[in-house]
Structure formats: C-alpha cells, structure tokens
Amino acid sequence: MTTKIAIFGVGLIGGSLALCFKGKPGLHVTGYTHLPELIHTFQERQVVDYATLSVEEAALDADFIFLCVPVSLLNTYLEQLSRLPLKKGCIISDVGSTKASIIACAEQLHFQTDVHFIGGHPMAGSERSGVGAASALLFENAYYVLTPPAGVPADAYDSLATLLSQHTRAQMVRVEPVLHDEIVGAISHLPHVIAVALVNQIREYNEHNPLYRMLAAGGFRDITRIASSDPIVWRDILLGNRHVVLNLLEDWNQGVQQFIELLQTQDARGIEQQFEYAGAFRDELPERRKGMIVNLYDLYLDVPDHPGIIGKITTEIGNRGINISNVQIIESREDVPGVMRLSFRNENDMEQAKAMLLDSEYSVFARV
Ligand SMILES: NC(=O)c1ccc[n+]([C@@H]2O[C@H](COP(=O)([O-])OP(=O)(O)OC[C@H]3O[C@@H](n4cnc5c(N)ncnc54)[C@H](O)[C@@H]3O)[C@@H](O)[C@H]2O)c1
Ligand SMILES: O=C(O)C(=O)C[C@]1(C(=O)O)C=C[C@@H](O)C=C1
Known part of the structure; x- marks a missing residue:
C-alpha cells in the first residue's frame, strides 16, 4: 500500500522534507505550488513525484499533508483543508517557526472525523531559501518539535512521529506551543533580529568608508550569517511572535546597558566575567551534528x-x-x-x- 504525502510550499523546508520522503519504498510525494513556473523547477530537480497547482488534487488523496509556507499563510491553508473531504486518517502538519497561532487556529476548526492536525517545527534550517537550497540531510540529528493540540489521539501522534523520525533522522520532541514560542523566540528569533541590526549598523558605517566591509573577518561573518535569511519568511515569524520578541528585546537592552556601564566604569573584571559566563554556557551547547542520536x-x-x-x-x-x-x-x-x-x-x-x-x-x- 502506498502512503501519499502532500507538501504545500516546496521551498527550503518543504523541499527538504520532500527529498527525505521521495524515492523511499511505499511513499509517493506530491508538491503543491501556487506558481505555475515552479512546476518545471520541481520536475527538473526531481524533488517530488508529482507537482500540481490544485489544492484539491494534492490534498484529497493524501495520508499526510505538510504545510511548508510562510507562517502568515498557515492558518488560511489549514482553514481551506478543514473544508475539504480529506481521506479518513489523514494527518495534517506544518513546519512553521511559530506554534501558538496555528494551534489556536486548529483548535477552533472542525475537521472531519479521523482527520487530525499536529503542529511541527524542525529545528534546522539555513539562511538560504527556495527549493534550490533543499537537502535531504537538512534535518539529520536535529531536534524536530511536535505540538499536538488538545484531543489528538496517541496513534495519530505516533504515526506522524514515526514517519518523520524514520525519514528525516531527526529526533522528535514534544513541546507546548506557548512555551515553544517563548524558547524559540529567545534562541532563534532574537538572534536573527540582532544579526540584522548589527549588519545594518555596519552597512551604514561602510557607506562612509568601504574599509569596514573589506576588513570584516571571521567574527563578523560568524555572528551575522543568519542576517541573509529570507525577508518574507522572517517578517512573518517576527510579526507572528512579536509579543515574545518585544519582551526579549527589552532584556537585550538591559544586557547592552550593562556593557555600557562596564565600559564607562572601566570594570575590567566585570568584562572578563561576561566572557567567562558566556563561554562556559556556549561551550556546553550540543554540536548540531553530534546530537543525542548518534x-x-x-x-x-x-x-x-x-x-x-x-x-x-x-x-x-x-x-x-x-x-x-x-x-x-x-x-x-x-x-x-x-x-x-x-x-x-x-x-x-x-x-x-x-x-x-x-x-x-x-x-x-x-x-x-
Ligand atoms: N528557513 C528556516 O531556517 C526555517 C527552519 C524551520 C522552519 N521554517 C519555516 O518553514 C516555512 C517555510 O520556510 P522556508 O525557509 O522553507 O521558506 P522558502 O521561501 O524556502 O519556502 C516557502 C515556500 O512557500 C511557497 N509559498 C509562498 N507563498 C505561497 C502561497 N501563497 N501559496 C502556496 N505556497 C506559497 C513558496 O513558493 C516556497 O516554495 C516557514 O513557515 C518557516 O517559518 C523555516
Ligand atoms: O541555521 C539557520 O540558518 C537557521 O536560521 C535555522 C533556524 C534557527 O534559528 O536556528 C531558523 C529558523 C527555524 O525556525 C529553525 C532553525
């Protein structure tokens, strides 16, 4: 029996999921896109088995549907799917970087009997975007968060978790949606804001003297890679999690203020201590490719x-x-x-x- 998987939005994350599933025995992957010109690209890159511009054609026969579009579009697609006569047992998931809004939406909707939505968020990505950046290895050894809304049966959760862990080789972890947004706000959304603000600060100095760009070396590159991330994807993430990010930025301002005071008072030991605390915490971070699995x-x-x-x-x-x-x-x-x-x-x-x-x-x- 063939398991049919539909991917809505075959970009970096949707395309990477598609590549994890495609070609595996018993799996068939359909890609949905709203852009006719992308059908040819999908075929050329052989990222899906079949590509369509029709929501119905992709969804009606699917056992699993993954919504992989920017987060501002997730609720609209989920609402549209809730009105369709989906296959019995169908599991819908998403990959959005924020979880509270889509879970609240799912809890309001009435799906057909035995159709379930379970939120998802792979903790892996890139500053690149689009199907050209997709990779079957993107999720390997990463954590993959699942956020089931209240009332989702255990067997639906298990079958999604099994499909994903088997084919992405990521490690599934269950997190409450509001807690997810707080934590991911701190470890992903805040760093993106800081990287962008920092690059823009230097960009302005560079307008007066191109030596800034010329001399920018490893340190600047290391902390700013993610400033090249997709503007639409990140506009949506930050607006979707704005209350969390605003609180985090207030804490960030306090940290900046602390450094200002350390410098004003020439507190040498205080500066050393900041590096010592940060280094000790950072050195304990699990290395991405040295995760818990292998x-x-x-x-x-x-x-x-x-x-x-x-x-x-x-x-x-x-x-x-x-x-x-x-x-x-x-x-x-x-x-x-x-x-x-x-x-x-x-x-x-x-x-x-x-x-x-x-x-x-x-x-x-x-x-x-
Ligand atoms: N970039 C990351 O590092 C990362 C990591 C984890 C999760 N995510 C989440 O994954 C999702 C996709 O992000 P991405 O990085 O793959 O972006 P992407 O730009 O590479 O892919 C987005 C896809 O959505 C499609 N799309 C855009 N508008 C659409 C519409 N109206 N209808 C249908 N499809 C549409 C685009 O054609 C594209 O294929 C986002 O929700 C993002 O929050 C991103
Ligand atoms: O590695 C990167 O470039 C990423 O931005 C990946 C990253 C992150 O911030 O860690 C970005 C967004 C996600 O939702 C999950 C992962």
Missing part, C-alpha cells in the same frame, strides 16, 4: 587554499572504503587556508582516516 567522531584538518582540494581529500578517504558522514569547511578568511571538519559515525572509521591523512602529511587533530 555520536559523531570528528577530525579537523588544515586545508591549503587550492581548487579541488576538498574533492581530493574526500575521494581519497572514500577510495579506502571509509564512510564520511559529514564534511564542513570552517572558513576563517577567504585568502588563507581553512579548517575542514570530517565527521565519521564510528571511531574505527575516524582512526583509519586519521592515519591515512597523517601519512599524506596533512595536519590533523581529532575530537570525539
């Missing part, structure tokens, strides 16, 4: 800046039958050697790769 074993190596070097190293390791689970370049500056992180699923693979690389005179160190 332990990853990482090798770090300095890579010289010449074309094809990444392909050369990974091919050499692959030719020895050693599996690499992730590759990341930790960029420092554009014109100097970077650091390459190679992740392995077990110690044996890591040790074999390390021995091989040391033989090839690369500078390598390991972290487990």
